[in-house]
Amino acid sequence: GENVEQHPSTLSVQEGDSAVIKCTYSDSASNYFPWYKQELGKGSQLIIDIRSNVGEKKDQRIAVTLNKTAKHFSLHITETQPEDSAVYFCAASSPSNFGNEKLTFGTGTRLTIIP
Amino acid sequence: GAVVSQHPSRVICKSGTSVKIECRSLDFQATTMFWYRQFPKQSLMLMATSNEGSKATYEQGVEKDKFLINHASLTLSTLTVTSAHPEDSSFYICSARDPGVRSYTFGSGTRLTVV
Numbered sequence: 001g002e003n004v005e006q007h008p009s010t011l012s013v014q015e016g017d018s019a020v021i022k023c024t025y026s027d028s029a030s031n032y033f034p035w036y037k038q039e040l041g042k043g044s045q046l047i048i049d050i051r052s053n054v055g056e057k058k059d060q061r062i063a064v065t066l067n068k069t070a071k072h073f074s075l076h077i078t079e080t081q082p083e084d085s086a087v088y089f090c091a092a093s094s095p096s097n098f099g100n101e102k103l104t105f106g107t108g109t110r111l112t113i114i115p
Numbered sequence: 116g117a118v119v120s121q122h123p124s125r126v127i128c129k130s131g132t133s134v135k136i137e138c139r140s141l142d143f144q145a146t147t148m149f150w151y152r153q154f155p156k157q158s159l160m161l162m163a164t165s166n167e168g169s170k171a172t173y174e175q176g177v178e179k180d181k182f183l184i185n186h187a188s189l190t191l192s193t194l195t196v197t198s199a200h201p202e203d204s205s206f207y208i209c210s211a212r213d214p215g216v217r218s219y220t221f222g223s224g225t226r227l228t229v230v
Contacts, residue, residue, distance in 0.1 A: 034219060043121065043208050043223040044159070089158060102149065103210075103219060105158040 002027040002094045006106025013080050014114050021109045023090035024072040032093035033066060033073045034103070037086045044089060048075070077111075085113045117143050117213040121222025128199055128229055136194045136225045138209030144189035145211035149219070150182070153206040165192040199229040 003026040013019045025033075031052040036044035050057045050064045050073065057064050061080075066073040077084055090106040118141040128134050138148055146167045151159040163173040163184055171184035181203075183195040192211075196203050208224040 036221070043119075043221040046218060046220065049218065102161055102164060104161075107158045108156075 002030060002092055002104040004090060004092050004104050004106045006090050006109060008109060009107065010110045010112070012112045012114055015080055015082060017080055019075075019077045019080055019084070019111055019113075021075045021088055021090070021111070022072060023074070023092075023106050024070075025092040025104075026071065027092065027094045028068075028071065030092040030094040033064070034091050034093070035062075035064060035075050036089045036091065038089060038108075039086045047088075080113045082113050082115055085111060087111070117141075117211070117218065117220040119209065119211050119220045119222040121209050121225060123225060124223060125226045126228070128227070130200055130229055131198055133195055133197045134199055134227060136196075136207055136209070136227075138192045138194070138211065138222050140190045140211045140213075140220075143211075143213045145192075146189060146214070147212055148186060148192040149210040149212075150184065150192075150194050151208045151210065153208060153224075159208060162194075167192075196227065199227070201229045203227065204229045 006023045034049035035047050037047045038044045048062050048064050050066050061078045063076040087108045087110050089108050091103040093103050120139045122137050148165040150162045152162050153159050162177045163171045165171045165184045165186040167186045173179045186192040206226050209222040210219050212219050
């Protein structure tokens with residue numbers, strides 16, 4: 001099955017600086033890579049996603065890059081703000097044995113923005 | 116965008132009792148919903164895939180008689196934790212896939228505490 005690794009586990013960044021979180025995956029059949037933001041005690045919110053037919057996607061201060069050959073993808077947050085502080089999860093979607101796609105999550109990165 | 120409503124957000128129950136958690140897709144029909152469990156400072160672990168009108172498919176190691184899933188309509192899936200024990204205390208999150216845009220939307224989660 002799919003295995004997703006995420007680094008770093010914790011990241012502290014000065015407000016206004018950039019933050020980068022990296023993930024690797026093992027299943028070459030994975031073709032959809034979302035990123036989720038989870039605030040304390042809340043469910044996860046999709047912030048950006050990328051499909052395997054593109055190498056980069058950007059949405060305002062957030063961007064995701066994908067390297068299919070190396071099987072890794074990264075989340076980039078620029079001009080960080082205090083409200084960016086949260087736990088971020090990457091995920092990879094691959095077809096399961098039952099024909100339903102399922103997400104495999106990374107272990108999460110706790111991002112702290114220092115004012 | 117797609118919204119998934121999950122209730123209750125918090126529940127405390129006594130050992131041996133059962134607890135039902137509801138997950139509703141509010142503005143789209145979800146033939147497939149996913150149930151995850153999250154332990155403190157850990158990633159989301161897929162428990163089962165809920166299929167409308169058919170039996171749920173459980174991940175390895177998840178007891179289907181312990182975690183009953185019912186997906187009776189295209190907008191509602193329920194997870195019932197039966198004969199709850201303290202070790203079942205956890206954060207449970209549902210997710211539904213909006214087939215129109217092929218994205219996964221998460222509920223706000225349910226924190227279950229078994230005393």
